[in-house]
Amino acid sequence: MPENPSGVVKSMQPVNVLIVDDSATMRMVIRRVIDLAEVPIGTVYEATNGLEAIRILEASSVHAVFTDINMPVMSGYDLLDEMARRKGWSDILLVVVSTDGSRLRREEARELNVHAYIQKPFRPEAVRNALSRIANADAR
Amino acid sequence: MPYRESPMPTPAEADDALYVALLQVCDRTFFTLVESCEPSRFAALVKSASSDAALEDAADEGAEPHQLDWLTASVTFEGTFSSGGLEIFLPARLARWLVASMLGVALQLDDGDLIDQQQTFDGIGEFANIVCGSWLTELGRNQAFNLGTPAVARVPAGWNPLAEVNNKERRQLVCINELPMRLVVRPAAD
Numbered sequence: 001m002p003e004n005p006s007g008v009v010k011s012m013q014p015v016n017v018l019i020v021d022d023s024a025t026m027r028m029v030i031r032r033v034i035d036l037a038e039v040p041i042g043t044v045y046e047a048t049n050g051l052e053a054i055r056i057l058e059a060s061s062v063h064a065v066f067t068d069i070n071m072p073v074m075s076g077y078d079l080l081d082e083m084a085r086r087k088g089w090s091d092i093l094l095v096v097v098s099t100d101g102s103r104l105r106r107e108e109a110r111e112l113n114v115h116a117y118i119q120k121p122f123r124p125e126a127v128r129n130a131l132s133r134i135a136n137a138d139a140r
Numbered sequence: 141m142p143y144r145e146s147p148m149p150t151p152a153e154a155d156d157a158l159y160v161a162l163l164q165v166c167d168r169t170f171f172t173l174v175e176s177c178e179p180s181r182f183a184a185l186v187k188s189a190s191s192d193a194a195l196e197d198a199a200d201e202g203a204e205p206h207q208l209d210w211l212t213a214s215v216t217f218e219g220t221f222s223s224g225g226l227e228i229f230l231p232a233r234l235a236r237w238l239v240a241s242m243l244g245v246a247l248q249l250d251d252g253d254l255i256d257q258q259q260t261f262d263g264i265g266e267f268a269n270i271v272c273g274s275w276l277t278e279l280g281r282n283q284a285f286n287l288g289t290p291a292v293a294r295v296p297a298g299w300n301p302l303a304e305v306n307n308k309e310r311r312q313l314v315c316i317n318e319l320p321m322r323l324v325v326r327p328a329a330d
């Protein structure tokens with residue numbers, strides 16, 4: 001896969017993204033930042049909790065999930081746990097976006113195959129860089 | 141290998157960590173600066189942020205309690221070293237401005253129409269959530285915690301932004317854009 005000097009993949013397929021957060025404001029912020037990433041973005045789906053996210057994943061083709069942890073109905077960890085159990089979802093790129101930056105939570109996320117852990121508050125480039133990095137890694 | 145327990149933070153350390161968390165959240169997500177505020181300056185800012193009618197009603201003991209146009213956003217937390225709640229009080233127009241700033245919408249402090257109440261409540265609840273999470277992360281780097289769903293409401297009639305807190309609570313007074321904000325940390329009931 002050819003790359004430009006900044007390491008950004010230019011000729012990859014559009015990435016379909018699912019944003020899971022109970023705050024509509026935070027979903028909007030993440031969506032705006034993702035739109036600015038130097039990665040071709042396809043469809044952006046939104047869910048307010050893990051259960052809604054699973055329904056979208058069952059019905060749609062999603063390449064990357066950005067999920068909060070503390071959510072009503074079904075938490076982000078329960079979502080990640082469920083995703084780890086489902087065949088066919090192991091290639092989905094996982095990014096946690098959470099207020100909890102403790103080492104324990106980061107290690108729990110790593111055990112659930114999370115590719116990047118972004119702590120809120122984040123600078124926009126943190127989300128953009130995570131998406132570019134995992135998209136590049138996936139393209140190799 | 142089990143994590144080493146962080147020593148229990150002192151109240152002063154907890155206060156400092158809360159202020160640092162607020163600074164970071166406002167800088168990174170809301171693109172604004174926070175200033176610590178002495179009580180006398182805070183009182184002056186409360187006065188300038190309130191309408192004359194509200195202040196006259198507040199001063200008149202015989203009048204019905206007036207409801208200030210302030211919001212309260214609260215989050216409960218459960219951590220290894222501490223449990224309780226963080227409550228943030230701020231004028232509604234500061235809340236709207238913060239949410240607009242987070243969304244990248246250019247908004248003057250007195251523009252009330254661009255950000256509706258639902259967006260304001262959701263955004264300022266997320267603000268409280270992020271401040272609380274950042275604070276707890278700052279306090280106990282290795283210790284996980286759980287946050288409740290943020291609750292946002294208008295302050296009740298008769299509520300006074302200058303009221304003292306009881307000896308179990310911690311209060312911080314700050315200002316953003318010359319508008320007052322009050323933060324109160326309450327320990328969980330025994």
